[in-house]
Amino acid sequence: MNAFKALYANHHSWLNHWLRKKMGNHFDAADLAQDTFLRVLLSGDADKLHEPRAFLTTVASGLVSNFYRRKKLEQAYLDALLHLPEAEAPSPEAKAIMLETLVEIDGLLDGLPYKVRKAFLLSQLDGMSHADIAGELGVSISTVKRYIVQAVEQCCFGGA
Known part of the structure; x- marks a missing residue:
């Protein structure tokens, strides 16, 4: 001390x-x-x-x-x-809770590779299909699914 x-x-x-x-x-x-x-x-x-x-x-x-x-x-x-x-x-209370949640999710996603974050955000925020995301990222649909699962696990379990 x-x-x-x-x-x-x-x-x-x-x-x-x-x-x-x-x-x-x-x-x-x-x-x-x-x-x-x-x-x-x-x-x-x-x-x-x-x-x-x-x-x-x-x-x-x-x-x-x-x-x-x-x-x-x-x-x-x-x-x-x-x-x-x-x-x-x-x-105002809901705004504060939402902002804290967004900041927390942003922090969790920050540790993920770019394509994993991008696939998750395109799916969740833009509502894109797995096929469309695969086309945009230049990967297979199964890879997109794996990316999204990885991001969801990171958000739910902190990568555990």
Whole structure:
């Protein structure tokens, strides 16, 4: 714990400043700095770091990437909701649940190969047939079926 306290004391201000330049605002930078140190704390590796700034930058960069990815996904979802008739618009609670679900599914699919993700999304979002997906991806129908099963397993069981 002493190693973590020293890491935090010696590098928090620097990381916060680095993130402020990346994010363009103090609030998001402060949140991501805290998230970065939380990950380091939970990893238990604070006492093993030989290049702490390089490590913190790597962790923080991943969090910045996730932040912008989530913002992009959130904006796409909100844009899609604009096309719904007002009577069909979900409640604020339903919107929040849907957004969290989309972010979770996006994270799960992110670890899959491109063609597996693409087959799943074409099937689920665009309603394409297996034959049409096979044609678009240049693979067999049985491969498309295997891809979709792989993606569903990833979403349901986290790849287990």
